[in-house]
Amino acid sequence: DLERISGIAIPKNKRNxxxxxxxxxxxxxxLEILSEDAGHALQGRPKGSGEKRELIRSYAREHPDANHSDIAKALGVSRSTVIKWLRGWRCDTDGLPDGAWYEDGHIHVDMTEPEIKAGE
Structure with missing residues (x-):
């Protein structure tokens, strides 16, 4: 149908x-043989990708007031990399008060009052 509508010839995939x-x-x-011959993987993520996660998160723990741009400049990574590794990340196990988490370059704290049960 796309061929007929667009007027562009789309040949079938040839698998013999x-x-x-x-x-x-x-x-x-x-692909495996060609990768072996080249001496490195011809597909997939490059080695070392994903290593910035802990670097960014540890810097964020140590500098809770730093925003995404500050972290990116300090570590020499792109701002989008910082956003990627801090998106939804909670560091409440790293010395933050209960109910606090790190998100959007800032520490957030749940400010709701705890329920007081009758008789307390």
């Missing part, structure tokens, strides 16, 4: 009449 499972096994084995 092989089933998808067999075709993918062959493609993956070729």
């Amino acid at each position: 009449y092989r089933k998808q499972a067999l075709h993918l096994r062959m493609a993956r084995s070729n």
Whole structure:
């Protein structure tokens, strides 16, 4: 239908009449051989990616008043990397008062009053 509507020819995927499972096994084995020949992985995330998480979170623990931009400048990483690793992160086990968490570059504290039960 897309071919007819757009007028652009879309050729079928060519697997030489092989089933998808067999075709993918062959493609993956070729990729493995090429990766071995190149001496490094040809696909996937680069080595060292994801190592900034603990660096950013430890800096955020030590500098609770720092915002995303301050953390990014201090550590030499992009602001989007800081946002990525601090999104939804709670550091209430790191010396923050009960009910406090780190989010959006700031420490947030639950300010609701605790319920007082009758007789207390």
